[in-house]
Amino acid sequence: LDPSTEDWNSLKIQSVLNDIDVGMQWWEDTLANQNSVHSLNFTIDTAFATTPVDTQYEGINRRSNDYTLYVQEFLSSQGYNGFSLEANMRAFNHAQREKHDANWAFTIMVVPSFNDADGQFPPNGSFRRAFAFAGGLFMVVPSTRPASTYSHELGHIFWARDEYPG
Numbered sequence: 416l417d418p419s420t421e422d423w424n425s426l427k428i429q430s431v432l433n434d435i436d437v438g439m440q441w442w443e444d445t446l447a448n449q450n451s452v453h454s455l456n457f458t459i460d461t462a463f464a465t466t467p468v469d470t471q472y473e474g475i476n477r478r479s480n481d482y483t484l485y486v487q488e489f490l491s492s493q494g495y496n497g498f499s500l501e502a503n504m505r506a507f508n509h510a511q512r513e514k515h516d517a518n519w520a521f522t523i524m525v526v527p528s529f530n531d532a533d534g535q536f537p538p539n540g541s542f543r544r545a546f547a548f549a550g551g552l553f554m555v556v557p558s559t560r561p562a563s564t565y566s567h568e569l570g571h572i573f574w575a576r577d578e579y580p581g
Contacts, residue, residue, distance in 0.1 A: 416471040421527035423467045431525055431558050432464055440563025458515050465578070468492055473558055474526035478540030482555050486524055513554050521551045521572050528557035536580070547571035 421506040439457040446455045470485040477484070487500050495503035512520035528534040534557050536544040547554035551573065554568040571577075 417476060420473055420476060420530050423527060427527070427529055427558065428464055428467070432459075434560070434562040435459060435565050437524060439561035441562075441566040442569060443447045451571060456478075458517060460511060460515060463489075469470040475531045475534075475536065477537070477556070478538045479536040479542040479546060482524070484528075486553070489524070501552065508552070518521040519551060522553040523540065524553055524555045526555060526557050531557070531559070534559035539573070549574050 421555070436459070438457065439455070443455045443457065446453060450564050462519045464500065468489050470488045472481065472485040472488065474482070481543055483554050490500070490503040493507060495507050497503050497506065500555050508520040508522060511522070512518070545554060545556040547558050551572050554565075554572065556564055556568060556573055
């Protein structure tokens, strides 16, 4: 449907996975440094990273609000075609949680942006850069964002608010 301006290769995939690892590790280390009796450990399923799912949309060239198109296309390709995108994502995350015997699951949708001039969504949407849905559904991150973006958006997954003034 959209002209293809972005493609994945193994080096790009590994770069993003490294950033995700660093971003998640920040939270594990932060909790460990609190001398808490609790611990945090992320299990990252890289199946869809190492074998990306093609979509008919070029997410980085669309306003951020169009995430519904490619996220639902991904979910449909995995057999989640229910009533709403939110319900489908909850079902997908639940299946992932059970598959990995985890206490919680969320999804990271990485939008390739290596060829985009500024690595951001167009200005006519709600967000220019990454965004997450509070409470554990998923985050959407352009591939050229730094590791700190994954840490930041993960905070929203666990209901943290932005630290920006106002």
